[in-house]
Structure formats: structure tokens, C-alpha cells
Amino acid sequence: MEFSVFGEKFTRHAGITQLMDDLNQGLTNPNAIMLGGGNPAPIPAMLERFQQQAQTLLDSGELIRAMANYDGPQGKDRFTQALAKLLKAELGWDISARNIALTNGSQTAFFYLFNLLAGEFSDGRKKKILFPLAPEYIGYGDSALTEEQFVAYKPTIEKLPEGQFKYHVDFERLEVGDDIGAICVSRPTNPTGNVLTDEEIEHLDQIARDKGIPLILDNAYGVPFPGIIFSEAKPFWNSNTILCMSLSKLGLPGTRCGIVIANEQVIQAMTNLSGIINLAPGSLGPALTIPLIESGEIIELSEQVVKPFYRQRADLAVRLLRDAIPDPRFHIHKPEGALFLWLWFEDLPIHCQELYERLKQKNLLIVPGHYFFPGIEDQNWRHSQECIRLNYAQNEDLVRRGVAILAEEINALYGTE
Ligand code: PLP
Incomplete structure (x- = not known):
């Protein structure tokens, strides 16, 4: 064939x-x-909490209702509303449900974003996604529609006591040309467990704003959930940030629920992409976690x-x-x-x-x-x-x-x- x-x-x-x-x-x-x-x-x-929650939903008929219906292409309304409220209350971010779209796992969100913001443009220009600090997440590597759609920079390596080391963004070498469509980093980073410092994130944000391109932050392991972060780091979001989250590392990878938090233009684009490619994101992850988000228990x-x-x-x-x-x-x-x-x-x-x-x-x-x-x-x-x-x-x-x-x-x- x-x-x-x-x-x-x-x-x-x-x-x-x-x-x-x-x-x-x-x-x-x-x-x-x-x-x-x-x-x-x-x-x-x-697992016990998920079991209880699934049982409660089953008993109330919510679980079957979630399975028996399509959500809208942006994702379950009650979930996006509850999450916007939680993030506003917890982190003070100025967002509403119009700033949130769900995808079938955040992996799908990266595929959409990398091809939305980089690749071939209608006037013939080509743009790339820039990873300012390699090593970076393996799953980004093959998710572009065109060849050579990524560019990455080697880090500086700081050797620490007790046989440890830490990577840093090499700002002296970093060049963000007009052929860059977005900057992307995972924080905490898969594979290294690195957490870019607040200064590094602010610096990258400034560069992205100066160039008029978004900063994509992959928060699959970060705060407020699943919270697998051991160093002091400020959660970061503004209208130029595209923050990607997920229910996977909380313990629900099989629900395939990714969450994108961004300005309304990006969310509308993600919604339209989702409609064409998936009709709608899956509804089980959102149905299962709505009560945990509405009560704030997800943070505890x-x-x-x-x-x-x-x-x-x-x-x-x-x-x-x-x-x-x-x-x-x-x-x-x-x-x-x-x-x-x-x-x-x-x-x-x-x-x-x-x-x-x-x-x-x-x-x-x-x-x-x-x-x-x-x-x-x-x-x-x-x-x-x-x-x-x-x-x-x-x-x-x-x-x-x-x-x-x-x-x-x-x-x-x-x-x-
Ligand atoms: N981003 C990072 C840094 C990851 O480690 C993973 C999965 O391992 C993903 C994104 C994708 O996760 P999911 O599609 O399950 O949300």
C-alpha cells in the first residue's frame, strides 16, 4: 500500500x-x-477516591449521562467553568471559561498548537517551534506536519554538590528569529525533573512578547494539579501564555483529558480544530473530576x-x-x-x-x-x-x-x- x-x-x-x-x-x-x-x-x-467518585456518579446516573452524550468541541461546560473559578480564586488569574479548552490528552493539544503556530504559512513563510532548553519531552519530537519544524538550544550545565547537576537556559546563545512561531517548555520538565526558575520563565515571557509570539508552558506535572513539583516556583500565566495541563499525572491517564488555558483567540482555534478532528473531547475525565474541582479537593x-x-x-x-x-x-x-x-x-x-x-x-x-x-x-x-x-x-x-x-x-x- x-x-x-x-x-x-x-x-x-x-x-x-x-x-x-x-x-x-x-x-x-x-x-x-x-x-x-x-x-x-x-x-x-x-485510586480509592476515584473509585468512590465513580460509584457516586454511577449511582446518580451522571456517569451514564456523560457517556451517552457528546460534549461541545470546547469540552464540558461545567468543567471549564469550575476550573476557571478555581484558578481565579487560587492563583488570581484573570480568566473565564472562554479561556479554557479541553482536548483528548494534552498530547493532542501539542499537536494542534505546534501545527497552528508553526509549519507552512499561506504567504510561503515557514516557522518553527523553539525549545529554549533541550533535553525536552520526547512526545513533542514527531508531532509536526512538516520536517524541521523544531529548533532547540543546548543548556548550560551547573554542577551541584552530591553528584547532582541542573540545566539552565543559555540566554547568551538563545536567538529568537522571525522564523519562530512559538516558544515551548515543559515545567517541571520531562525527562529531567528540572523546574525552570521564575526568572527564566519571566525572561522567556519577555522575549516572546517582544517577538509577538506565544509562550507555551507544559504544566503536565505542575501546580495547582497534579502538583508534582518539589521546588519553589510561581505558577505562571498571562494572556500571551498558552498553559497546557492534564488529568493524566493526577492518576487518570486513561481518561485522556488535556486542558489548554490561553487567550480567547487561541481557545477558539483549539475549539475549531477539536470539532474537525474529534467532534468533541471525551467527557469521562471531566465528569469524574468536576466535583473535585468545584470543591477545591483536587488541590488538597x-x-x-x-x-x-x-x-x-x-x-x-x-x-x-x-x-x-x-x-x-x-x-x-x-x-x-x-x-x-x-x-x-x-x-x-x-x-x-x-x-x-x-x-x-x-x-x-x-x-x-x-x-x-x-x-x-x-x-x-x-x-x-x-x-x-x-x-x-x-x-x-x-x-x-x-x-x-x-x-x-x-x-x-x-x-x-
Ligand atoms: N507533556 C509532558 C511533559 C508529558 O510528560 C506528557 C506525558 O507523559 C504529556 C505532555 C502528555 O500527556 P497526556 O496526553 O496524557 O495529557
Whole structure:
């Protein structure tokens, strides 16, 4: 069968496809130690709350009503109204329901946004999406309709005590030309757990405003929910920001509910796109969480259940790794949020893809780091081949076993066995 240019591009074995394949394998192969994917942890208290909530909705007939009807293309009205009220009250943002659109997962929102703001324009110009700090989220990499639609900048690397390091935006090198349609960053960042500082965000906002382009902030792990953020960082939004959120990392990835908060022009565009591509976003996630948003409980759950759970798991994984791999060439990105540890094996004698394959042979699944550099032209940049991403959110036994396998391989490679 012959596929179109679109078909060829979107049927390639993309990094994200490998990740989702592995995730599936991790769920079906009983021996796999799955420290690869971005599945949130099954936090018992959250699962119990969702169970109660689903039962209440089932009993009241709301659940069946939600399944038996299409919502509008902008998403469930009661949800967008409740969320606007919550964000206004909690964070003081000047927004209404007209500033919010829902999508089937925030992944879909990025596909819409990247192709709305970059690609080919009617007068022949081409624009790109700029990632000011690579590494960046693997899922952005293949979501553009045209080739070379992304450009990214290498970070500066600050080495910290206790074998940690932190990436920063290299503002001295950053150039935002007229061919840039939007700037995009995830905060907290997947894969690194980095949280861009308030100053970095304000600086990027200023650059975006000066250029008359939006700043897309991917808040999949941020505040006010799911709140998987361990450092002090101000939530950020203004009418030039396109803030993307999600119910996934709260523990509901299967509901595929993404949330876009932006000015009315952007929301209208997202709504129209949604109508054409999906008719309407799914209604189960919104139906399930409306009461939690109306009461504000979603914030309490995030602060009192979700955040401490991940914080404790992150601390444990760091401790285990430090003890198991004593070599000073091993560095961990300062864990400031999200579900991952980003491990940098300086001077690793093999490519991280090779490391991934060796570990997979031993039933340990991680994600090789080189996928996380969408838009970086320098394919030979050593640093991008020396890192891996590890999901620390699985249960303690799995993390311990995974770390032991990783340590065995790395210590042998470093010759420090
Ligand atoms: N953005 C980031 C940074 C992510 O890590 C993910 C998923 O892992 C997404 C967006 C997409 O999530 P979803 O489509 O489930 O909302």
C-alpha cells in the first residue's frame, strides 16, 4: 500500500512509539522491570477516591449521562467553568471559561498548537517551534506536519554538590528569529525533573512578547494539579501564555483529558480544530473530576497525597542510585518535579541506545536519553548520548531491582566493579 507524505511521516517508528510499545510490554511481561514509561503510579489513596467518585456518579446516573452524550468541541461546560473559578480564586488569574479548552490528552493539544503556530504559512513563510532548553519531552519530537519544524538550544550545565547537576537556559546563545512561531517548555520538565526558575520563565515571557509570539508552558506535572513539583516556583500565566495541563499525572491517564488555558483567540482555534478532528473531547475525565474541582479537593489531594508520594519515591531512588553507583562520573539531575530521574553517565563508553538494549536484555526498561533532544541539530553532541531517563514512581521492590541491574552494567562499563 502506498502512503502519503503525511502517512510516511506519521507511521515511522518514532521514539514515542518505542516508549509506548515498551510500556505495553512492561504491563504484559510479568518479568519486566518497567522504569521507562510515563505512567503515573497507582497511588492507593487516589485510586480509592476515584473509585468512590465513580460509584457516586454511577449511582446518580451522571456517569451514564456523560457517556451517552457528546460534549461541545470546547469540552464540558461545567468543567471549564469550575476550573476557571478555581484558578481565579487560587492563583488570581484573570480568566473565564472562554479561556479554557479541553482536548483528548494534552498530547493532542501539542499537536494542534505546534501545527497552528508553526509549519507552512499561506504567504510561503515557514516557522518553527523553539525549545529554549533541550533535553525536552520526547512526545513533542514527531508531532509536526512538516520536517524541521523544531529548533532547540543546548543548556548550560551547573554542577551541584552530591553528584547532582541542573540545566539552565543559555540566554547568551538563545536567538529568537522571525522564523519562530512559538516558544515551548515543559515545567517541571520531562525527562529531567528540572523546574525552570521564575526568572527564566519571566525572561522567556519577555522575549516572546517582544517577538509577538506565544509562550507555551507544559504544566503536565505542575501546580495547582497534579502538583508534582518539589521546588519553589510561581505558577505562571498571562494572556500571551498558552498553559497546557492534564488529568493524566493526577492518576487518570486513561481518561485522556488535556486542558489548554490561553487567550480567547487561541481557545477558539483549539475549539475549531477539536470539532474537525474529534467532534468533541471525551467527557469521562471531566465528569469524574468536576466535583473535585468545584470543591477545591483536587488541590488538597495534589498537595497532601500526590506530591508527598512522589517526593518520597524520588528521595528513595536517589539514595539507592548513589549507593549503588559510586563513580564520580555519574550525575543525577536535581529532582525538582515530574516522575523521572535524569541520569548522566559522563564519558560513558557506549551510546545510551546500546545501554538501553543491554538493560532490556536483562528485563530492565528505561528510556535512552538521545530521544529527548528534538530540534537539536548536533547529532554528535556527546552529552545527549550519555543520559537515560528512569521512572522512579514504581514500587520500591521494582526500583531496587532495577537500580541493581543498572548499577551492575554501569559499574562494569566504568571499570569500577
Ligand atoms: N507533556 C509532558 C511533559 C508529558 O510528560 C506528557 C506525558 O507523559 C504529556 C505532555 C502528555 O500527556 P497526556 O496526553 O496524557 O495529557
